[in-house]
Amino acid sequence: MIAEPHKLSVSEASAFFASGRLSSVQLVTACLAEIERTDGTIKAWAYLDPEGALAQAAECDRIRQAGMAIGPLHGIPVGLKDIIDTRDMPTQRGTPIFAGRETAHDARLVELLRGAGAVIMGKTVTTELAFVHANETRNPHNTDHSPGGSSSGSAAAVAAYHVPLAIGTQTNGSVIRPASFCGTFGFKPTRGVISRTGLLQTSISLDQVGVFARTLGDAALLTDVIGGYDGHDTLSFARPRPAMAAGAAADAPVSPDLAWFDIPFNDRLTADAREGLEAVVEILGPQVTRMTAADTLSNLVAVQGRIHEYEICQHQAEVFDAHWDRISETLKPVVARGRQITQTEYEDALAVKASAEAFFANFFVDYDAIIAPSATGEAPVFGTGTGDPIFCTLWTLAGLPCVSLPLLVGETGLPIGVQLIGPAEKDDRLLRTAAWVQTQLAEAAE
Template structure:
């Protein structure tokens, strides 16, 4: 099979062909290694990639006859997720060369499903806001976003069909919008986060980056044991909502237009669409995210703050100083308010298969700054499932996504609606 044919396969198609013997894991790997060698120069998506190590792993899969749901699928793993056979540097020189003695749960489950851990993708420092070397594949003069920059860029560039990222504020959805890839950030707690560098223990979520929603949901099914996610069922006539939200002065017109264009496309082919005004308690949730993240980040990174302060970048130090202003009473008050607000939002969101809103303020900014997570933070603290659906293009020729939101635990319903919308986009001009 030709290299370009292999590269065009979805993750599910790749696994099926490797399991049936039509392809070997080594053939799949060589196609991707060749593509990386010719395209990664200006992108710099990879923190660690050893072709010889990857070839040895692929040969092991072929010798034993890989049959798992991710058979032979190359996977990129964000460099804040532990791997026992590769360095995990958490995006900072403080841990340069560190080798954990374990695999994170998600990595172990991927290996058990016969997936091939290809390498470690670049992360911002400690999964915060200080940019690292990765550039946007659509235009290297622009940021790929953060903190899952390498994973989003690697999928966008065709280096891997699947990659893992993490989100505490907006670090899966926003860079996926900037890079033009599909992202699934599941409900908080659906995927085990053991072995991932802790930033904020009540918000950290592992997300999946892919070229389409079926691949992302399939991988999430493997990692979570939520078997229904492996088979999505698009609704016959989806019930959709549009919730632009608040703080829209921070959004470029193109981002709002992407949401309205998808709304119009959905209505054109029969979806029931409701335009929602934000509830009066909506905007206050931004402050609750700030309180929870500020207190928990400061405590989670106490060793780095205490022992390695001068080794951290100025951007990280400034962010930690800002986070450190959150007091314990403010944190406790936020934690007390959140359960009721999460329940109220679940009641609202559960009326719909998906709610459409902004994924990012606009196209990827020029330069290295990772962008503003303003339109993701509220949803992250509510712990709901999120999807970035790519498809729009901004005035500068860069991708813009639409963020799809569901109620907590409604991951299958949300992903099924996303598949319907993805198919609608492809069917319409």
């Protein structure tokens, strides 16, 4: 038996499976034991199915022993944000309004996970309707702090060694920010890479799927598995996806050209985050070009908010109307504000969004990636919110691929991520650049 199998990466666990030194049942059992040991405090899981997970694992072991075909995630445990539909467990969307909600079908990405041999462990906690109001999950590094949101449980579950992989979503900063706070890798690929069919819709224009892992390669592999064209998703594009895992494993042929934007809201960075990022930029040296951002980039923050608030009021109108008394006091003013946005204002915001996409397509002709904060600093104290998403807003609006690397530690010992943003549909190049950055920093630390 391998010591502490729940701490293995996907590649390590898969190698042990192949050698016969570890079974999927043993791995899932170890993960369940760790959940039992710590989740009473961390509260990462909205729904856990131990018997179902062990049954899936046993079937994976049987298939392997029979010499049948296996998938890239064969026998690997995965957690799903509790807005992702599954046919065999409830999807409760972070609100008592949907307590016990069941569906007859899997989300498209769940079908792909099952086809790849993944073991679906259960549902991880999300904020209310995947928006602003926090739920009960705590940061595994210090339970007095938030894990971020809205993919709170997914980030916490990976950081706490409950599962090696988890899936979240991002409409503003809901993958990159919690990855930063919890010290995991967080990757949100180009908008349209991963199908959203079977997920709670809060913004048809902005909702995107992302992943959490403890290595860059694992995040890339999971994205490869769940990416693909889906004609039922209006933003899914009918062409091949970048090869994520190959990109993460590749060596950069030349040193990448990176950009750092001096944006007015950089003043929201805490001192330790600013110092850490400055040190990273200094190590990368001449590969980073510093530039002052145009005011129009800062103005995009309001554009994202207008689209998000308008669309959630449209998509969830029936929920808000029928269950207003069960909506949190945190969300109610957002809904009230969203209902004041006119159709003309909304359409104008969509036009600006399209302009932002065109701007970045042109910008990345000269640069491989933008380097930026993942969050303003360490995770906030629990009960004070899930953190400011400001350093994710622009890139999410433009649908760009983003990755948070767990590189820094704040003054109280909590993780702080460094974000890299790449050109649309060149996610493999972004991941290759991320691997290069990791190597450069590791060599500088030696």
